Amino acid sequence: MKTIWNKFTKITYKKTILGIVGCLALLSPAYAEECDVEAMDAFAYEDCVKAKSGGTVSTTDFGDKASPQKNSGIDNADGMETKMVLKPDAPTYRPFERDAYLTSSFGENRGTRYHAGFDYSTQMEEGWPIYAPEDGKVIELRVSPFHYGKLMLFKGKSGKTWAFAHQSSFGKLDDQIIKKQYSSKKNDVIVKPGTSYKKGDTLTFAGSTGIGNPHLHLEVRLDNDRIINPALAGVAVADTMAPQIFGIAVWQGNHLAITTPEAIDKGCVETPVKNEFNLSMAVKIADYSREPKENPMSVRRITVWRYDEKIFDERLDTLRYSRMSQIRDQLLWAEEADTAGDWHVINAKLAPLSTYRLEVEDFNGNTTSKKFTFHGRCKSDKPLPLTKVQTSPLFTFLSRPMLDLFRCENGMKFTALAKDQVIEEDMCKAFKHRPITVGRLLEIYPEMTNIHYAADAGSTGDGKAVDETIAIYSFNQYQKSVNWTTKIGDIGVTQKITGIPTGRDTTKKILAVTRTHTDSLDFLEFHPKGMQLKNWTVCVENSENNHPLYWLGETSRNWFIFSKQTKGKNRCATTNELRDIANINNEEAPTLGFPYWGDMFIGGIRQPALRIPLMFKYDGVADGNSITVTVGKKWVAAEYDSEPREIVIEGEKLPEAGGTFNLKIVDEAGHKASYDVDVPEL
Structure with missing residues (x-):
């Protein structure tokens, strides 16, 4: 069908389909009789023709009566089906007497996990009293300098467990904490008081223990695995701004097009391939809780219609701790990950010549709607920044390695290699000067194993010349493990990966590694970021530097030591996600x-x-x-x-x-x- 469709790209949608019907009718009257183009949409018609010709047709129903979609670690409250709309309870619980706005929302992107609750600002003040949401008992208190900080778990009569994190004080229960600390001579302790409170009693006091400025992190847990959206439990949400759409990405395989808000507002979204099916789409969305727009958050609902047919409906009502690591099935990783908004995958069948409507709703019911069609080019479109702090021309965007050939404009030279053999001397002459997927380059040069890049000090932007290599490894979408050894200059790098997810993307998967320099450190960049893994064991053999391995926080830009690693010339460490890594010699205690x-x-x-x-x-x-x-x-x-x-x-x-x-x-x-x-x- 794709071949026939391409043949008629200059004809209107309806005339094209009618033309195909006529051709098929000459072959067999049954096609024209049973596959009715006037009564069927493009997908139904295509499936009909495919079935008549002996092909296998998916029976998935993408309409309103479709079976529940699995949302990559996101279920709906109490395991209900996605299509059942859960109404939030009327706001009956306010943690404070004072007004407090959200700084983070339920399901917000936290890199390797979702944010499991609401964060309320306490206006840089500690000690705000927090009141009991219902009758119940304090079942556990925890003290830690990180993560939740001082944490109270309160079990209500409803059966829900309420978690209050980053507290400055547990009120009258502090005596039990202090007693446990001095008896054990430990600062971090756990206490299980069992103390009863009535609804409205002063329960605990907000603070800044753990991570962040003074605020309250509030969770509502259904059991040891499921966390419910607090708005569904009657928690008040002071969110007055509707979500904003910052971009739409459409791709087919390794062909990618990105559209900015200016074009989307005019109803135009770019597609990388003209009039073809099997398109994929992701939308960059952020919500905010107040002015000024300081606090980009997640959204509760994303719905997409094709004409008047609902083809996608995702609602963020319940998370599971056991599935937190699957966040990258829904939110694709990008090198500008700490900028406003997340790239949400729209897991639906997309036709090239259709009209779509996208609707996004926040946790307070504010909605934003955009109507658009696909086009090869949008006149009002502008370049969208794909990186923020990236130093090398290799980066990750939408969970795939990319090469920034825009660096050609500044004098950087790129050469494609098959081991030591040059297969493209000057990639700047062979390609347009813009970012391109490494997968697309491998389609053009299937034998390519490395990309060499170089620039003098005046061309790099940081006053330092560069002369480095990108090593590339490709594997098919069904491969669940990888054992790859390569060299970056004089450094040996081995990666053993297990538990690679196999998804709906049928393109080859790519691993890429290069060396870069920043903050007086040489370090290794590994891509694509955001790949979900069971284990990633990386070994670095560096005769010039065998100091301990550290990994780089992508948004904090701080270095953290691997707590467990081998010693000696060949340093190895294991985690569940690709990280940037450096050998660091640090002998100084705090x-x-x-x-x-x-x-x-x-x-x-x-x-x-x-x-x-x-x-x-x-x-x-x-x-x-x-x-x-x-x-x-x-x-x-x-x-x-x-x-x-x-x-x-x-x-x-x-x-x-x-x-x-x-x-x-x-x-x-x-x-x-x-x-x-x-x-x-x-």
Whole structure:
């Protein structure tokens, strides 16, 4: 059918189909009689003809009565089918007496997982009282300097478990935490109080423990695996802005086209192949909670109609902890991942000559709708930035490796190689100067194993000349494991990968690695980012540098040591996601800044506390128990506030001004340090 369709690209949709009907009628009257172009849409007609010619036709119904779609780690509340619309309860619960806006939403992209609740700003203040949402009991309290920070789990009579994270104080239950800390001589502890509270009682107090500025993270858990959208449990959502659409990407195999908001607003979306079926699409969407637009969040619902037929409907009502890692089936990874919005896959059958309507709804019912058709070119379209902090010309976009041939404009030269043999001397002359998928290059040069790129210091933008190689490995979509060894300059790199997902994308999958330089470090870039894996074991053999392996946080741009890795000339580490990696020589333990008096909350009451800045470049502390404070021979509890990297000690537990105490630290790399600290004047 595709061959016939291409033959009639200059004819209108209806006339083309009628022409095909006429041709088929000459072959067999049954086609024209049973495959009615006037009564069938393009998909139904194509399937009809395919069936008549002996082909296999999918029986999937993409209409309103379709069976529930599996949403890559996203189900609907209580396991209900996708097509059943779940109505949020009337807003009956506000965690605070004061108005609070969202800074993060349910299902928001957090790299390797979804965000499991709502985040409410407390306007950079700690100590806001939080009230019980229903009658129930506190079943668990946890203290940690990372992740949830101080966490309270409250089991209500409804059966739901409410999680309150990043607390400054657990109110009257702080006594149980302090007792457990001093009896165990551990800063990070778990307590299970079983204390009862009535609806509306003061339950706990907001803070900034764990990650982030002062805020409340609120989750509503149905059981040990399922987390429900808090709006469905009656939690108030102060979201007054409708979602925004920042781009649409359409692709077929390795052919990719991207459309910006200016063209989408005029009803035009670009397609990379003219008048062909088997198109795929992703939409970049962000929601915001207030002005100014500081807090891009996720959305609750995405629906797509083709004419008046609903072909896609995805609702974010329930997450599962056990499926969090499958986030990249729904949200494709892009090198500009920390910019506003996420690329949502629209898992539906798309026809080239149809009119579509896209509707996006946030958690407060605000909606945005766009109507569009596909075109080979949109006059009002503009280039869309595909990277943000990328240094090398190799990058990941929509979970696939890309080569930025726009660097040709600045004097960078690219050469395609089959091992040591040159197969394209100057790729800048062979291709347009714009990003292209590495998969598309492999279609043109199937024997290609490497791409060499070079530029002088005046062409790179950072004043440093570059002369590097990209190593490439391709495999089919059904392959679940890879064992690939290559060389980048004088560095040997081995990747053993298991548990590679096999999805609906039938194109070959690509692995690519190169070396780049930033922040006074040489490091290895691995692509594509965002690939879901069971295990990725990477070994780096570097005779010039066999120091420990560190991985780069893609949005924080901080380096973190692999806690478990081999030693010696060949360093190996294992994780479940491709990372950028560097060998780093760091022998310095964290040092202390100047102590100063601040405060902390105990029993919900503000208390004087000594705060000591902790300074390090690479290796921080693994947990709160990596910090030990002693006054004489007496152990004293201490908190670590990971933002802004401060050790916090209750003032009453310390000597008078002018006295000293000892502080010991063990960092993530195992470096130990001991400091005698003078207590300043209050």
